[in-house]
Amino acid sequence: MDILFIAKILLVIALIIMMLVTLRASAYKSTSMGLLGSSVIVNAFAVALLIIGELHNLQFYRDISLALIFFGFVGTVAFAVVLGGNDE
Amino acid sequence: MIEYVQAILLIIAAVLTIISAVGLLSLGKNTRNKVYARIHIVGLFDIACIIAMIGLGQYLLAGVYFILAPFTAHAIANAYWKKEDRENNMDLMTVEEEVDENHPFIHPKEKMQALESEDSEKLKTDDRFSVTTIEINEDE
Numbered sequence: 001m002d003i004l005f006i007a008k009i010l011l012v013i014a015l016i017i018m019m020l021v022t023l024r025a026s027a028y029k030s031t032s033m034g035l036l037g038s039s040v041i042v043n044a045f046a047v048a049l050l051i052i053g054e055l056h057n058l059q060f061y062r063d064i065s066l067a068l069i070f071f072g073f074v075g076t077v078a079f080a081v082v083l084g085g086n087d088e
Numbered sequence: 089m090i091e092y093v094q095a096i097l098l099i100i101a102a103v104l105t106i107i108s109a110v111g112l113l114s115l116g117k118n119t120r121n122k123v124y125a126r127i128h129i130v131g132l133f134d135i136a137c138i139i140a141m142i143g144l145g146q147y148l149l150a151g152v153y154f155i156l157a158p159f160t161a162h163a164i165a166n167a168y169w170k171k172e173d174r175e176n177n178m179d180l181m182t183v184e185e186e187v188d189e190n191h192p193f194i195h196p197k198e199k200m201q202a203l204e205s206e207d208s209e210k211l212k213t214d215d216r217f218s219v220t221t222i223e224i225n226e227d228e
Binding site for chain 1: 171
């Protein structure tokens with residue numbers, strides 16, 4: 001088998017493990033931890049989408065991945081600003 | 089040759105991802121500042137994602153992610169510090185000063201205030217060295 005193919009599969013497995021671990025970590029009592037977890041899951045999914053799109057010759061996977069990364073960032077920062085409140 | 093470089097980059101990213109996953113789980117139950125520690129660990133995962141994107145040939149995505157990831161981490165840490173951390177741990181707002189008593193130049197604030205107050209022992213001892221003047225009558 002091609003070494004590049006094996007490396008891609010390994011990375012996808014590592015990303016899936018990371019997503020599961022982040023789900024577990026998001027159950028921490030703090031709201032910020034949930035915010036961090038959702039951010040990590042979105043980014044991990046975007047990278048996994050890049051790999052799967054290359055493996056299966058899907059179209060538009062790059063655009064979807066870019067949208068996930070960019071809007072994930074916007075959503076996380078917006079929620080963090082609301083969570084932080086105004087300066088005293 | 090390029091395939092090997094790509095494969096190595098992807099494997100490095102996979103290893104970093106596993107390390108960050110283990111780090112996220114391995115923090116103890118009573119660890120202080122757990123959220124900040126986890127934000128720090130997620131920084132490692134961000135770099136792993138950037139390496140993976142470079143390995144996949146998506147340089148634009150890697151650049152965008154490289155710029156955006158610190159903003160996300162800082163926003164989450166800032167929100168946590170401003171609300172949850174301050175409200176749940178009020179002792180964070182009190183600053184304890186540790187000053188060495190024998191330090192020749194740095195003295196504790198309370199000690200200096202006690203010295204400067206009017207009824208301090210230091211001022212009383214200084215009265216021993218009060219200056220006396222001789223009164224001279226011109227008539228004599």
